[in-house]
Amino acid sequence: MTKKKAKIYTRFERLWHWSQAILIISLGFTGFCVHGVYRLQTFEEAYKIHRLLGWALVVLFIFAVFWHFTTGQWKQYLPTRQKISKQIRYYTVGIFRGEPHPYEKTTRIKLNPLQRITYLAFLILIFPIMATTGLMMIFYDQVRVVFPIPLEWLAFLHTVGAFLLVTFFIVHVYMTTTGHTVFENIKAMITGYEEVMDDEGGDLAVL
């Protein structure tokens, strides 16, 4: 396999990633305002904007799900136990010794085992919990007629999810700097292109 500059993130993926980033950051700011941590806006304004952004994220998520299934790219998130310890060892030891990445990003496999499991958890756990509890709180008076769950349980789950997302955000942003160069990963997410191993024609499901 040779290295080549290849398009690894399609236009939709980049649009998806960055609009999701903007939405989640804004949801965080308005959400913690609703939570009463600070008051940059009135509760009413924060709630309205938060609700609107939440709907926008749900719509975006539906598009993303559609895209992943029609392109087969959902396989990128299939978790693997292979080399997961190698990846952990790299971040805790190898990176300080100047060792090479245990995974070379290839044209067909974009995510290392840690990313796979993290993003999968985000997509099938955190996001659905946030969306479900959020929507249930918007329609709480209607929901509780058929499903009498206390409002504080929904608020509890939604807040726990929010803190997990804050933590994810911090670690995620930092991890972008661990490529071959500090800005390599971010550049790739903006332009779509990155120097990767040429691996055209292989099967995504096989590592």
Add this chain to the structure above:
Amino acid sequence: MCHDTTGKYKKFPAGAGHPAYEPKEFPPGSGKIWEPVDLSEIAQTVGAASRANCGACHFNGGGGDGTKHGDLDSTLVNPPKEVDVHMSPDGENMVCADCHKTEAHQIPGSRYAMSVKDAHGKDLPESDGNPTTCESCHGLKPHTKQKLNDHIDTLACQTCHIPEFARGDKPTLMFWDWSTAGDKKRGVEKDEHGWTTYNFKKGTEKWEKNVTPEYRWFNGQTDYVAVGEKVEPNEEGVIVINQISGGPDDPNSRIYPFKVFRGKQGYDPETKQLLVPHLFPFNKEDKSAYWKGFNWDEAFKVGMETAGLPYSGKYEWVKTEMYWPQTHMVAPGEQSLHCDDCHSPGGRLTQVAGIYVPGQDRFPWVDALGWGLALVALIGVFVHALLRLISHKRNAH
């Protein structure tokens, strides 16, 4: 009185509801004469009851203008719109009987049998027999915004739409401590508004205007302590004179605004009764009246005797509370409470149990753990970055 249009009908202060039928001196010994009311003239000019007619008594409950209720005072004869959107001539110009619509002189909407949640809604085309609820006109979906309508199962309309009470010209009596009465040297003391803070006849008083209500669960049921009833102070040392009922699990309850009138009254610790004091002297020789002899022992003894009740001879002062539901002086929509008033840390419903108010309530340990986790992550990435920087330099050598 109710249908007088002359404004001349007046009740005699110590006449137990009667006007003066012949010239009478009041206060006794003052030389001031109350002239008798010309009942024929009044009878010949009766008309529909105006706000002033009803207000002649109801604005003056508790001994003076605005004293008792908190949401009723003489401002309502001609209120500006911001004081009462319904009764203002600039608003709907409604009179009392528009809501308290009588049937055969039966007046609905008494505080003794309140309806806090009207599930029936609009009284047209079919009435539920109580036209005084807000829902009777405004229905069960009064707001255009769904989220606001979602609130009405837990919040009474009054809770948001009466942001403060006593918003008219008159203050209302909030506190009355009888135990400090009797200091003739202090006489009568007033604050910068000219409102009494001390009166040697009555004790310590506190008058307030534009008061933020206190909020309680309420289902309309109120139990009153009657004269002569045995009653003991609660765990806070307070005798609640009218105990309101309701709670978060009671489907007929909503959170409701109250004027809580607090005081200190005489209490017999042995017979466990609130004491009836004898205040007005029976005649010129009567020294047992408190406002003559200023001796509580005597005043309670004669007061209880006259009421036909036992008295052990011992009295002490006990804190009392009385709950006055607020329902008049509804403000224009734009002056009602905003989301922030409750949905903020320390919001208005902080003391109300059984509800989770987003923005006001939280699980403090979740927030502590959450911020802790984020902080650990932040420190972690900084340390990691620092180690990378150091090792990178070392490896370069």
